[in-house]
Amino acid sequence: xxxxxxxxxxxxxxxxxxxxxxxxxxxxxxxxxxxxxxxxxxxxxxxxxxxxxxxxxxxxxxxxxxxxxxxxxxxxxxxxxxxxxxxxxxxxxxxxxxxxxxxxxxxxxxxxxxxxxxxxxxxxxxxxxxxxxxxxxxxxxxxxxxxxxxxxxxxxxxxxxxxxxxxxxxxxxxxxxxxxxxxxxxxxxxxxxxxxxxxxxxxxxxxxxxxxxxxxxxxxxxxxxxxxxxxxxxxxxxxxxxxxxxxxxxxxxxxxxxxxxxxxxxxxxxxxxxxxxxxx
Amino acid sequence: xxxxxxxxxxxxxxxxxxxxxxxxxxxxxxxxxxxxxxxxxxxxxxxxxxxxxxxxxxxxxxxxxxxxxxxxxxxxxxxxxxxxxxxxxxxxxxxxxxxxxxxxxxxxxxxxxxxxxxxxxxxxxxxxxxxxxxxxxxxxxxxxxxxxxxxxxxxxxxxx
Numbered sequence: 001x002x003x004x005x006x007x008x009x010x011x012x013x014x015x016x017x018x019x020x021x022x023x024x025x026x027x028x029x030x031x032x033x034x035x036x037x038x039x040x041x042x043x044x045x046x047x048x049x050x051x052x053x054x055x056x057x058x059x060x061x062x063x064x065x066x067x068x069x070x071x072x073x074x075x076x077x078x079x080x081x082x083x084x085x086x087x088x089x090x091x092x093x094x095x096x097x098x099x100x101x102x103x104x105x106x107x108x109x110x111x112x113x114x115x116x117x118x119x120x121x122x123x124x125x126x127x128x129x130x131x132x133x134x135x136x137x138x139x140x141x142x143x144x145x146x147x148x149x150x151x152x153x154x155x156x157x158x159x160x161x162x163x164x165x166x167x168x169x170x171x172x173x174x175x176x177x178x179x180x181x182x183x184x185x186x187x188x189x190x191x192x193x194x195x196x197x198x199x200x201x202x203x204x205x206x207x208x209x210x211x212x213x214x215x216x217x218x219x220x221x222x223x224x225x226x227x228x229x230x231x232x233x234x235x236x237x238x239x240x241x242x243x244x245x246x247x248x249x250x251x252x253x254x255x256x257x258x259x260x261x262x263x264x265x266x267x268x269x270x271x272x273x274x275x276x277x278x279x280x
Numbered sequence: 281x282x283x284x285x286x287x288x289x290x291x292x293x294x295x296x297x298x299x300x301x302x303x304x305x306x307x308x309x310x311x312x313x314x315x316x317x318x319x320x321x322x323x324x325x326x327x328x329x330x331x332x333x334x335x336x337x338x339x340x341x342x343x344x345x346x347x348x349x350x351x352x353x354x355x356x357x358x359x360x361x362x363x364x365x366x367x368x369x370x371x372x373x374x375x376x377x378x379x380x381x382x383x384x385x386x387x388x389x390x391x392x393x394x395x396x397x398x399x400x401x402x403x404x405x406x407x408x409x410x411x412x413x414x415x416x417x418x419x420x421x422x423x424x425x426x427x428x429x430x431x432x433x434x435x436x437x438x439x440x
Contacts, residue, residue, distance in 0.1 A: 019302065019341045020322055020341070032343070034343075060335075084412070085392070086323065086338040086411040087411065089336060090338070174324055174413065
């Protein structure tokens with residue numbers, strides 16, 4: 001259908017961003033193709049250790065999903081922070097990626113989970129890491145006039161692996177974040193086996209703090225190592241001065257606070273799981 | 281022009297719409313249901329909240345064609361024959377409205393919450409109406425009204 005309209009039609013799912021863009025004249029498409037009634041795009045399921053989420057799945061469905069809550073709780077927390085209930089009932093997680101904003105709560109958790117997207121285009125379907133789809137603020141390399149993201153997938157968190165999402169905003173709902181972060185910590189006994197930290201909006205695209213996460217690996221997650229990781233994350237983050245979000249200086253300082261909170265909560269969760277393992 | 285069919289407040293209605301129109305505008309301007317309010321027009325305030333297939337949505341951001349074949353409930357769909365619905369009556373009894381502009385959206389959000397979760401905690405009520413802004417009341421009477429509605433609905437044995 002998109003092909004028949006030669007680039008003048010574009011995909012719409014929930015439309016909570018697109019309707020606004022369209023009213024502001026930022027969307028020039030002459031027609032919209034609504035994908036929310038196409039069968040086969042509404043799944044949240046686990047296969048071979050991977051969790052798949054279809055393009056129709058809303059933030060509300062992700063936040064309420066027992067599978068996501070138990071195997072990727074960080075994503076449920078993030079999706080539960082988007083907008084308010086009315087927005088979460090309509091806006092989709094895939095839409096969060098297509099809009100490519102560095103502050104999108106759902107996308108930040110997907111970066112921490114190292115998610116991939118399935119892109120359906122004329123040449124066929126392909127899987128690609130979501131990071132490859134980001135070309136700048138609000139710029140997704142998947143052109144909604146010729147292609148679409150059909151689903152997302154990421155590895156389900158295993159035993160001893162827990163994530164946490166933290167957000168700083170002026171109000172508790174209906175407001176874009178000043179900063180947000182998703183951290184995942186995997187413990188082997190009392191040592192960190194793996195860690196991944198994503199932060200927004202501190203760059204043109206969601207930012208993965210690789211060095212900060214690596215400094216934790218192989219160490220006991222104590223005050224010293226967690227603080228070191230949070231400091232490294234703050235050093236690497238490049239927030240801008242923003243009238244909406246506050247000064248760069250303030251936000252850089254707050255990155256450290258948020259990352260530390262998220263890491264601690266992830267560590268506590270992971271330690272609990274490891275403890276259960278040791279006792280059983 | 282396209283003809284949209286939906287089940288509005290329990291009745292099947294057909295209305296001619298333009299593809300780009302939004303549900304809130306069609307409800308107010310074409311169907312005369314002005315109980316649904318428009319305030320921010322960008323999904324930030326919840327004044328335009330209606331139920332689509334039982335889920336609360338911001339009708340100011342909802343392309344009207346998405347409602348094709350769906351069940352839509354507005355504030356006019358609550359209660360009957362000049363008798364207020366239980367949630368509405370609880371809002372009156374707790375003096376929850378001040379200026380009143382946010383109240384239709386608040387009542388619809390409360391209905392969405394109670395239909396899904398008849399015994400919410402105070403925190404769940406706060407979350408349930410977190411998509412609705414009120415500039416007058418500070419929310420306390422609204423939350424108390426929803427708590428009162430829960431009690432009465434439990435006594436009545438349903439959310440009728």
